[in-house]
Amino acid sequence: MSRPLSRWHEPLTALGLAAGAVVALGFARFAYALLLPAMRGDLHWTYAQAGGMNTANAAGYVIGAGTAVFWARRFGDRLAFVATLAVSALTLLLTAATADYTVLAGLRFVGGITTAITFVLGSALAARIATAAHQRRAALLVALYMAGVGIGVVLSGLLVPAALGSGGWRTGWLLMGIVSVVAIVPALLAVRRIAPVEGRASGTLPRDALRSLAPTFAWYVLFGAGYVSYMTFVVALLREQGLGTTATATFFVVLGLASVAATLTVWGRLTGRLTGGQAPALVSALVLVGVLPVLLLPAGMPAALLSAAVFGSAFMAGPTAATVLARRSLPATGWAAGIALLTVAFSLGQAVGPLLSGLLSDHGGVAVGLWLSVGLLAAAALVALRQRAYHPAHLPETTQPAPSGAR
Incomplete structure (x- = not known):
């Protein structure tokens, strides 16, 4: 049976949940x-076909995010989180077993469904680790969970090059699948320490809260389309610019390390302090700045590393900001549903972005496709500024910000 966590066990529990984020986004997305250049060369894909793989994954992500609350209500959020993590690990293993485009797209689609459920429910569980905590401490725990994405990026940056140098892209998927199976253990230990939510998880949300969050929903669509286009094709651009496997792997590791460091030291605190759409707008602006070095500066390692450091420091602050906004604006029984709806918006953007960017890349080069990211992220920042702070009177006192000076 779960019992209240000590302040020491709270961060350890968040780290255990972060194993789900490692797999859901760090590996599966x-x-x-990193594997795209090798897969594209070996399987003779166009950029549109390559982007189509991520579109299949994002389409599954939309379905997974949209049904996450159903699975939470049907099996309990803790069991659904661990079970979908296990299925996600299986899809990674199976991806290593085929070269058929349709089968690969199907696996990416199924993986999108399960990783979305894992990520949404993991976010809601992380938000519930310290239900009665001050908003800033709660934001830090959410950020700790989100840091798992950066950890996954670092691990993939270390595993994939080794795989490409020995057994090829299939070995890369296989290694990540094996690590994902291992990740189930800390995730399982973590969920056992989180108490069930008081009251049944709700699939319906207050209309006034949804209306008030409309700019955030629009921002998340644009942000998802913009950032994932870069993440899908930036390594292909770097390879076109002459960087080898070691250099692109270094780029990925720096990106992941920047994500972990900034998420833990900056964004967890900052998103707890900023109000309204300030955090989403700032995140979008910094991610946009992170795209520019590989497009504007002379091709080479300095531009790649600068891009990795700036982009990596901000891109996972988007989901952190969205989760914190949901926590502030909704009752605890609605957190999973609110995060799920926001993730659907995020996923819609991620479904469209890579396909459009791939089409532009086929006609004008990868750099042209990445300029789409710049435009989408600029629009996202402007839309986010329209979000106003929302202070619902119906929320229980434990989800409201504590008085100044509270710990």
Whole structure:
């Protein structure tokens, strides 16, 4: 039976949940960029076909995010989180077993469904680790969970090059699948320490809260389309610019390390302090700045590393900001549903972005496709500024910000 966590066990529990984020985004979503050049060369794909793989994954992600609350209500959010993590690990293993485009797209689609459920429910569980905590501490725990994405990016940056140098892209998927199976253990230990939510998880949300969050929903669509286009094709651009496997792997590791460091030291605190759409707008602006070095500066390692450091420091702050906004604006029984709806918006953007960017890349080069990211992220920042702070009167006191000076 779960019992209240000590302040020492709270961060350890968040780290255990972060194993789900390692697999859901670090491996299943972002590592594809590292494997894409080898897969595209071996399987003779166009950029549109390559982007179509991520579109299949994002389409599954939309379905997974949209049904996450159903699975939470049917099996309990803790069991659904661990079970979908296990299925995600299986899809990674199976991806290593085929070269058929349709089968690969199907696996990416199924993986999108399960990783979305894992990520949404993991976010809601992380938000519930310290339900009665001050908003800033709660934001830090959410950020700790989100840091798992950066950890996954770092691990993939270390595993994939080794795989490409020995057994090829299939070995890369296989290694990540094996690590994902291992990740089930800390995730299982973590969920056992989180108490069930008081009251049944709700699939319906207050209309006034949804209306007030409309700019955030629009921002998340644009942000998802913009950032994932870069993450899908930036390694392909770097390879076109002459960087080899070691250099692109270094780029990925720096990106992941920047994500972990900034998520833990900056964004967890900052998103707890900023109000309204300030955090989403700032995140979008910094991610945009992170795209520019590989497009504007002379091709080479300095531009790649600068891009990795700036982009990596901000891109996972988007989901952190969205989760914190949901936590502030909704009752605890609605957190999973609110995060799920926001993730659907995020996923819609991620479904469209890579396909459009791939089409532009086929006609004008990868750099042209990446300029789409710049435009989408600029629009996202402007839309986010329209979000106003929302202070619902119906929320229980434990989800409201504590008085100044509270710990």
